[in-house]
Amino acid sequence: MPPIPLTNEQAAALHECLISLGSNIDPDHYFGQALRIISHECDLLARSEAIRTAPVGYQQQPDFLNAAMLVSTPLEREAFRAYLKEVENRLGRVRGVIKSGPRTMDLDMVAWDGEVVDEGYYHYDYVRMPVDEVLASSGRTLNDKKTS
Template sequence: MTRAFVALGGNLGDTRAALRKALDALDALPHTRLVAHSRFYRTPPWGLREQPPFLNAVAALETALGPHALLDALLGIERAAGRVRDGERWGPRTLDLDLLHVDGVVLEDQRLTLPHPRIAERAFVLLPLAELAPDLELPGQGRVEALLAAVDHAGCVVEP
């Protein structure tokens, strides 16, 4: 079993329910168990600013799935939640699942880059990830706690 971290987010519909359902779906994946998840954070939109705020979290998994099989499973969970990938980046969505990091894996191919190449830019990922693994060293990027200290996380608030 390998530890993996997945970012969850969305800003359309009942986002809280969608994230909870996604956490259940992650825990139900074959050869995988949900070890922990962060609190939910209400965050301003990133990229396209003219859209509703997002709800974000991070899940820690123990899995025997390889990175590409895990990615395929994440895409399946998104589709089941009504996510349509139409090529628009950073737009509104019912559910977004991003594979952030898999312990011991550095990978870059046409489908997947690990660790996720934009973690260090995104407070909406770093805040919940730091709850679970502040000392995690992301190859080529640095330690999560230090990365979080270097980004502006104004406007990101814990959801009650």
Template structure:
């Protein structure tokens, strides 16, 4: 059974290039059904770093949640992501599942993180997706 998934994307290391590479991989390997407008945001947490570019993609998969999440972590690694000592520090790409089959599954959305909520809500509205309560 296919489920619709909204994945947030963020980057502040060579952001235009990394967003383009990420988008190309996801579109080729999964197929992008929709994408939110990219927004520029100030860092959250650790401040001594460049601003981020953030967006979101609507995807569809028949993989189980854990397998799809591992696939996204693999895409991050393929794009050169190395997790540093600062959790909210600079990154070449960050992919997080926010909505899985109409369910909110990530705290950044429930905690109203602007850089996640704005792009995700844009996709929810564009594609008439109602969240389960």
């Protein structure tokens, strides 16, 4: 069955979200799973290559793979944030006492409709580099509150 085209009203109601992905438990497997799930359930507009990074915070764990993706969704911001947590759960995410500890998948909203919503973008290369790659490849820009 071919996709049903969106009406102009439905298309106007779509939001764009830049997502940061991170995994250090079987990351190749979980990156593939996250990409499959999100691209099936959202409209994948762009994605970065994965980069390998050393852990931040808790050091007694494997290196991470980090990447970013840009998607569009009809969900509102808080509903989409809850959706990302639900995807993490589906991918076996266990939230332990060590917040920066190992994980199968971490999905964080970095920007919503062009507005930065995660200060990590300004502080961590493992967030900024993949996001900037997605911005460059998609022709998008962010409303940078740090310079306004």
